[in-house]
Amino acid sequence: MTSQTPTSQTPKKLALINGANLHLLGKREPKIYGSTTLLDIEQRLTAHAKAHQIELCCFQSNHEGAIVDFIGESGLLSPTPIDGVIINPAAFTHTSVAIRDALAALDKPFIEVHLSNVHAREPFRSHSYFSDKAVGVICGLGDMGYDMALDWFIRHFSA
Numbered sequence: 001m002t003s004q005t006p007t008s009q010t011p012k013k014l015a016l017i018n019g020a021n022l023h024l025l026g027k028r029e030p031k032i033y034g035s036t037t038l039l040d041i042e043q044r045l046t047a048h049a050k051a052h053q054i055e056l057c058c059f060q061s062n063h064e065g066a067i068v069d070f071i072g073e074s075g076l077l078s079p080t081p082i083d084g085v086i087i088n089p090a091a092f093t094h095t096s097v098a099i100r101d102a103l104a105a106l107d108k109p110f111i112e113v114h115l116s117n118v119h120a121r122e123p124f125r126s127h128s129y130f131s132d133k134a135v136g137v138i139c140g141l142g143d144m145g146y147d148m149a150l151d152w153f154i155r156h157f158s159a
Contacts, residue, residue: 011053012157013082015074016045016146017067018060019090019099025115025143033115036143045086045150052154057082064096071102083157085110086149093118093128100129109156111149114139 018038021028026037042058049056059070067089075081085103087110092099103110110133117140118125131137136152138145 011055012084012153013055013057013074013080014049014150014153015070015082015085015087016042016056016058017070017085017087017089018058019067019088019092020062022088022090023060023062034142041143041146045146048147048150049154052157054154054157056150064092064098067092067096068098068102071099071106075106075108082106082108084108084153086113086146086153087111087130088113088115088146089128089130093130094124096129100133103130104133109135109153111135111152112137112139113145113149115142115145116140 022038025033025041026035038060046056046058057074059067061067061070071085085106085108087103089096089099089112093112093114110130112128112130112134118128119139128137136149138148141148
């Protein structure tokens with residue numbers, strides 16, 4: 001398959017947002033989350049996005065409000081707003097109405113990604129405040145889930 005540029009004249013911008021404790025990937029519970037670091041994921045996705053003329057804006061925070069601010073500032077307040085979001089809300093998946101509301105206000109497609117199969121873990125992890133608003137949810141496929149989400153956006157932006 002050859003690289004295709006988005007059909008729009010304006011280059012596309014995509015946010016990659018990671019929530020609480022994901023800066024510890026590669027060290028934190030590798031049997032659950034794998035040995036790949038967040039930096040590895042960000043670098044791999046940035047290169048793949050760039051090959052398709054997509055700017056990837058990476059952001060990670062352990063603070064709910066910082067994620068809400070990032071979504072608002074990069075989506076609603078930016079002169080060149082993002083066109084979509086790949087988000088692994090981590091623990092905020094089960095608690096954050098604020099991040100959900102920020103994504104709803106953004107009104108752009110987003111894909112929810114989880115490294116582990118949240119439905120095969122503790123019962124509280126099976127509830128998400130995001131899934132019903134997401135265009136897709138990918139869980140249990142490790143860091144490959146991020147690649148799958150990016151590939152969806154590449155096709156979406158090229159359509």
